[in-house]
Amino acid sequence: ELKVEQNPLFLSMQEGKNYTIYCNYSTTSDRLYWYRQDPGKSLESLFVLLSNGAVKQEGRLMASLDTKARLSTLHITAAVHDLSATYFCAVGATGGGADGLTFGKGTHLIIQP
Amino acid sequence: DTGVSQNPRHKITKRGQNVTFRCDPISEHNRLYWYRQTLGQGPEFLTYFQNEAQLEKSRLLSDRFSAERPKGSFSTLEIQRTEQGDSAMYLCASSLGTGEMVYGYTFGSGTRLTVV
Numbered sequence: 001e002l003k004v005e006q007n008p009l010f011l012s013m014q015e016g017k018n019y020t021i022y023c024n025y026s027t028t029s030d031r032l033y034w035y036r037q038d039p040g041k042s043l044e045s046l047f048v049l050l051s052n053g054a055v056k057q058e059g060r061l062m063a064s065l066d067t068k069a070r071l072s073t074l075h076i077t078a079a080v081h082d083l084s085a086t087y088f089c090a091v092g093a094t095g096g097g098a099d100g101l102t103f104g105k106g107t108h109l110i111i112q113p
Numbered sequence: 114d115t116g117v118s119q120n121p122r123h124k125i126t127k128r129g130q131n132v133t134f135r136c137d138p139i140s141e142h143n144r145l146y147w148y149r150q151t152l153g154q155g156p157e158f159l160t161y162f163q164n165e166a167q168l169e170k171s172r173l174l175s176d177r178f179s180a181e182r183p184k185g186s187f188s189t190l191e192i193q194r195t196e197q198g199d200s201a202m203y204l205c206a207s208s209l210g211t212g213e214m215v216y217g218y219t220f221g222s223g224t225r226l227t228v229v
Contacts, residue, residue: 033217045217101158106153
């Protein structure tokens with residue numbers, strides 16, 4: 001059974017600081033996704049990571065994937081208040097969509113001015 | 114195209130009643146997924162359609178849950194004899210086949226169910 005663990009689950013930080021969210025998963029996968037969710041809203045796709053060593057960046061967010069360690073990170077650089085949200089990583093079982101995605105519990109991020 | 118549309122946005126029902134939710138995916142997307150999200154948790158996969166075929170339904174939470182996608186377009190999720198534990202956000206997502214590997218999945222805004 002595929003399991004996905006995120007940490008930390010809660011994070012309060014100040015604007016301008018850097019921090020990293022970690023996502024570990026238990027079995028081999030060929031795809032990892034990061035999503036953002038604002039309160040009461042749906043999930044917004046941030047990154048799709050497919051291969052070992054993949055790194056993607058968008059603004060102040062950078063995601064990376066180490067398939068050997070079964071670890072992905074989401075790094076926040078010089079945080080701003082607008083990045084306050086819950087961030088989820090999700091992993092797809094190797095081979096296709098029929099198994100859906102397995103999500104972590106999410107990291108609730110609060111960035112204080 | 115306005116993305117994945119879900120209706121209703123909110124549903125309050127009495128315990129024991131049946132409810133049905135609708136999802137309209139992005140028109141060219143052939144894959145459709147239903148998830149349930151409870152407070153403080155990540156979404157939990159329920160079922161999957163490729164076109165009109167339901168290829169995975171073993172993860173539906175009980176036999177009170179069923180889903181259809183009659184013409185490979187919109188989908189419905191029905192919960193019969195609702196229980197208070199069914200209270201949650203029900204999310205629909207769609208994707209275009211192997212486009213999942215590039216673009217991921219597009220989620221709808223969800224239907225929030227409250228069973229009283």
